Amino acid sequence: MSKLKIFLSSNQREFQLERLMIKEFIEKTPIYSELFDVFIFEDVPADGDSPEEIYLDEVKKSDIYLGIIGEKYGKIHKNGQSSTEEEFDQFQKSQNRKNTFIYILENVKPDKNTSKFIKKAHKVTYDTFDRKNLLIKIQKSLEKFLYKQGILQNKDFDERVLLNSSYKDVSPEKVKHFLKISSINRIGDIDKDIKNTLQNRLNVLNENSKLTNAGVLFFSKNPEKFIVQNEIRMVKFKGKDRTDIIDKKFINITICEALKEVELFFNRNTRIMSEINRFRRKDIEEYPYEAIREAIINAIAHRDYNIKGSPINFLIFSDRIEIISPGELTPPMTIDELGKRTVHRNTQICRLLERTNYMEIIGSGIPRMRKKMKEYDLPEPKFNENNGFFEVTFKNSKKIVIDKSKVNSRQLKLLKQLKTADEIDLNTYAEIFKISKSTASRDLKELNQLKYINKININKKQIKYTINPEILK
Numbered sequence: 517m518s519k520l521k522i523f524l525s526s527n528q529r530e531f532q533l534e535r536l537m538i539k540e541f542i543e544k545t546p547i548y549s550e551l552f553d554v555f556i557f558e559d560v561p562a563d564g565d566s567p568e569e570i571y572l573d574e575v576k577k578s579d580i581y582l583g584i585i586g587e588k589y590g591k592i593h594k595n596g597q598s599s600t601e602e603e604f605d606q607f608q609k610s611q612n613r614k615n616t617f618i619y620i621l622e623n624v625k626p627d628k629n630t631s632k633f634i635k636k637a638h639k640v641t642y643d644t645f646d647r648k649n650l651l652i653k654i655q656k657s658l659e660k661f662l663y664k665q666g667i668l669q670n671k672d673f674d675e676r677v678l679l680n681s682s683y684k685d686v687s688p689e690k691v692k693h694f695l696k697i698s699s700i701n702r703i704g705d706i707d708k709d710i711k712n713t714l715q716n717r718l719n720v721l722n723e724n725s726k727l728t729n730a731g732v733l734f735f736s737k738n739p740e741k742f743i744v745q746n747e748i749r750m751v752k753f754k755g756k757d758r759t760d761i762i763d764k765k766f767i768n769i770t771i772c773e774a775l776k777e778v779e780l781f782f783n784r785n786t787r788i789m790s791e792i793n794r795f796r797r798k799d800i801e802e803y804p805y806e807a808i809r810e811a812i813i814n815a816i817a818h819r820d821y822n823i824k825g826s827p828i829n830f831l832i833f834s835d836r837i838e839i840i841s842p843g844e845l846t847p848p849m850t851i852d853e854l855g856k857r858t859v860h861r862n863t864q865i866c867r868l869l870e871r872t873n874y875m876e877i878i879g880s881g882i883p884r885m886r887k888k889m890k891e892y893d894l895p896e897p898k899f900n901e902n903n904g905f906f907e908v909t910f911k912n913s914k915k916i917v918i919d920k921s922k923v924n925s926r927q928l929k930l931l932k933q934l935k936t937a938d939e940i941d942l943n944t945y946a947e948i949f950k951i952s953k954s955t956a957s958r959d960l961k962e963l964n965q966l967k968y969i970n971k972i973n974i975n976k977k978q979i980k981y982t983i984n985p986e987i988l989k
Contacts, residue, residue: 519553523575525603526584528557534584534650541651545824546744548658550680551667552580571599572606579615580661581607582654585637586621589629601633608640617657618642619650652904655824673821674730674862678742681727683711687737690770694734697772698871718868729821730864733771740768745842747827748774748816752785755834766827771816771865775874778812778830779805785832802912803837804888810881811897811908813874815841818861823904837910844901851899855882893917913986922966926951927959931968934983939972941980 522542524535535556542548555574557567575581583604590598597605607613618637622644626634645653662668668676691710700717714721720731727735732742739746747768754760763785767777787802815828820843829840845851849859860866869875886896889910898909918931926949934940946956960981963969968987972980 520551520579521574521577522552522554522580522582523578523603523607524554524556524582524584525575525600527586527588527590527598527600530586530588530590531584534647538582538651538654541654541825542658544744546742548824551662552658568593568599568602571603575603575606576610578607578610579612580658581612581616582657583616583618583637584621584650585618585626585630585634587624587626587630589627589633592629598629598633601636604633604637613640615661616640617654617661619645619653622646649904651825652823655822659822672861672863674728674733674864676729677722677726678729678732679726681732681736681742683714683721683725683727685727685732685736685738685741686710686714686721687735687770690735690772694772694868694872697873700871720864720868728864730862730868733865734868736770739770743821744768745821745824745826748778748830749827750778750781750830750832752781752832753834756836757833758831771869772872772874774816775809775812779809781830782808782832800892803894803910804892807885807888807897808837808839808910809874810885810888811839811910813869814881815839815906815908817866817869817875818846818906819843820861826905835912837912839908841906842904844904844906851901854899855886918968918987919966923963923968924959927963927968930959930963931983931987934969934981935987939980939982941978945981 524538526535528535535558539554539556542552542554555578557571560567560570581604583600585600590600592598593602595602604616604618607616618640620634620637620642623646641657643653643657659668663670688710691713695713711721711725714727714731714735715723718731720728720735722728727742729743732739733746736742747766750765750767751758751761752763754762763781765777765781767774769777782803782805788800812828812830819828819841823842826842828842829838831838831840843861845854846859846861849857866875875881889896895911895913898907898911900907900909918928920928923931929949930940930945942953942956942960945960946953949956951959960969960971964971964981967984969981970984972982974980
């Protein structure tokens with residue numbers, strides 16, 4: 517089929533960056549680049565023709581109209597209209613007028629003419645946007661259009677068949693590895709029966725030897741060829757913010773390979789601490805990797821693959837790990853229900869993972885994360901939905917438990933008092949417990965060494981002590 521023409525209309529100055537971004541997004545997204553050509557006026561060479569004639573002629577030839585309205589109406593022509601409104605009116609006269617998608621910028625005060633234009637635009641399909649989610653809004657409109665036209669299949673992402681794939685894209689080694697780590701019984705000579713296994717046992721290859729998206733994500737030689745958004749970006753930062761990068765790795769590989777790479781990156785960029793107990797050394801990870809792995813598996817299994825241009829982010833900071841994946845929870849799931857019920861976004865991906873030793877009992881991932889963090893005496897993971905993304909945060913700050921065998925009665929009373937009081941100094945401590953300053957100094961020094969209290973130098977002569985907040989967790 518020939519490509520469909522998209523006409524992108526807006527005030528050029530107000531949305532200069534957005535116009536270029538939308539065009540680039542469509543041209544660099546494989547399925548869109550195969551289906552659409554985008555017209556923006558900036559691409560027209562200066563050849564003496566009337567600008568009005570050029571863009572109105574392009575509108576007439578277009579199949580889809582994407583209109584962006586902000587707060588500025590734009591230059592008014594002799595007919596009393598801006599270019600954007602002229603383009604809109606021209607497209608409404610065409611046989612494709614039902615393919616009009618309008619996006620209205622939120623939280624701005626449009627001028628008088630723009631307000632009138634918005635009232636007119638409300639008669640067609642419209643949505644509101646902010647500058648962060650415009651691409652997502654446009655993507656959903658285009659997908660809705662493609663489904664309506666029958667160009668895209670009405671199936672979940674992972675079950676859709678990739679028409680440009682073939683059995684030649686399959687890696688036999690990756691199929692064999694999957695069967696090795698899965699619960700699937702091997703029947704016959706797997707070297708000769710890979711195609712049958714993919715078609716009839718794993719259901720990721722159709723009768724025409726075309727792979728589903730799930731088949732590509734597990735068994736293809738090069739997933740990036742088909743699914744560019746199948747990316748995990750792993751970054752290690754020096755501190756608590758995203759300023760200084762120590763290590764990074766970006767991958768777009770099959771799911772089983774990705775899980776191995778994440779583990780290697782984790783091991784390379786987190787600390788191993790040692791604990792001596794009865795003359796025996798025990799190595800303790802900074803985080804329990806079982807908990808981190810569960811979160812990564814959930815991110816891969818439940819992310820929204822329909823959102824293009826957004827990878828999974830695996831970020832290691834000095835005090836935490838963040839795992840951020842595209843797509844909020846699948847309705848009717850809520851954060852409060854995590855670990856209590858299960859709703860799959862990508863059923864076929866989940867089924868394949870459940871057949872391996874990566875994903876165990878359905879719905880057990882969240883409870884297992886919490887359990888492992890508790891075993892390490894670390895805070896429970898925090899879950900959050902943020903502007904179309906789902907975030908999991910693991911903190912590495914341990915709760916400090918007071919060992920009563922290491923403190924005397926005075927020190928224990930002080931710790932109890934400091935839980936409700938702000939601070940104390942040497943003289944006040946000595947006065948309260950009627951002890952010498954040398955004894956008071958020794959008590960406070962011991963508590964500081966045990967990390968039960970923090971020492972704060974106010975100036976050269978004045979020192980204050982406060983409770984370590986980790987005790988209060």
